[in-house]
Amino acid sequence: MKRNTLIAACLGLAALTLGAAASADQLDDIxxxxxLVCGTLGTSQPFSFQDASTRQLVGYDVDMCKLVADKLGVKITYKLLSVAARVPELNExxxxxxxxxxxxxxxxxxxIAFSHAYYVSPQKLLVRKDSGLDTIESVxxxxxAATKGSSSEREIKRVLDKSQVLGFGDSSSAYLALQQKKVDAQFASELVLVRLQLQSPPTAPVSIIPxxxxxESWGLGVRKSEPRLLDAVNQALDGAEASGAAGQLFDKWFGAQTQYKLQRAFKIAPIAG
Structure with missing residues (x-):
């Protein structure tokens, strides 16, 4: 009898242990x-880059990850990734x-699963000021020009169905083609185009069609198998929107006191689709 009782107790303990393991997930592990280990690029100013004076990793994406970690009550660690490695590193x-x-x-x-949109990137057209082009329709x-293989290249082919879209290796190459009059417009994110406009020589001014x-909505990425973590991330983002912290981070990296002087035209919200 004692032996049977002992076996039953052991089986019960094993079942409890297995149950706890089954219920544990990434949020519990974190x-x-x-x-919290955050994967970021480290080469995309002002989203994540190395500060020249402090040598520290800084930027809008860096601060957003820190905001989530603070909400979870854990420390933040960053891992630098290439664009191609983003999704594999997360899913592995x-x-x-x-x-x-x-x-x-x-x-x-x-x-992967996407959080609520923490950034919305307007995709716009850059033209030479002397081109006479000032609307999307006129282009x-x-x-x-667009970056080869990008979603921007695919979408602009669809929207400007009468245009010849030429792919370039990066935005700098596309901009050079614009200046050399090999193309009549360049298509990219507003932030990329603002940077190029700031670098434009006075003798060859360019303008962005408003x-x-x-x-394009950007989200924080989590594994599709982790709904509790996704919910916790969304709660952190929604809280930052409600408190004004999200708007402050945008102003810090993109606002009137920065070289970009962008206005925030979005609020953190679920991504449609």
């Missing part, structure tokens, strides 16, 4: 170890969350 469990210029697309949403039918072709 809180248990006291650390080497980072807990991504804050890495991660634009939403239906295809990407099949691979249609002209040669347009209306955006479309707006």
């Amino acid at each position: 809180k248990a170890k006291g650390e 469990g080497r980072v807990d969350i991504l804050a890495a210029n991660l634009g939403y697309s239906p295809d990407r949403a099949q691979q 249609n039918g002209h040669r347009v 209306k955006s072709v479309f707006d």
Whole structure:
């Protein structure tokens, strides 16, 4: 009898242990170890980059990850990733969350879960000031430069269906083609175009067509198998929006006191689609 009682007790303890293990998830693991590992690019100013004077990793994405970690009550650790490695590093469990210029697309949403949009990137057209082009419609039918293989290249082909869209290796190459009059417009995110406009020589001024072709929502990425972590991340973002902290972070990195002088035209909210 005693032996049977002992066996039953052991089986019960094993069942409890297995039950606890089954119920544990990434959010529990993060809180248990006291650390959130955030994957970011480290080469994308002002989102995540190395400060020249302090050598510290700083930026909008960096601060957003820190905001989430603070809400969870854990410390933050950053891991620098390449663009191509973002999704694999997350899904293989080497980072807990991504804050890495991660634009939403239906295809990407099949691979990872997206948080609420913490940044919305207007996609716009840059033209030479002497071109006479000042609307999206006026550009249609002209040669347009875009970054090869990007979602921007795919979308601008769809929107400007009469234009010849030429792909370039990066935004700098596309901008050079614009200045050399090999193309009549360049398509990219507003922030990229503002940087190029600031670098434009006085002898060859450029302007950004004000209306955006479309707006791209960016989310923090988590694994699709971690709904509790996703919910906790969204709660942190929603809280930052309600308290004004999210707006303050935008102003810190993009606002009137920065070189970009952008206005925040979005609020943190679920991504449509």
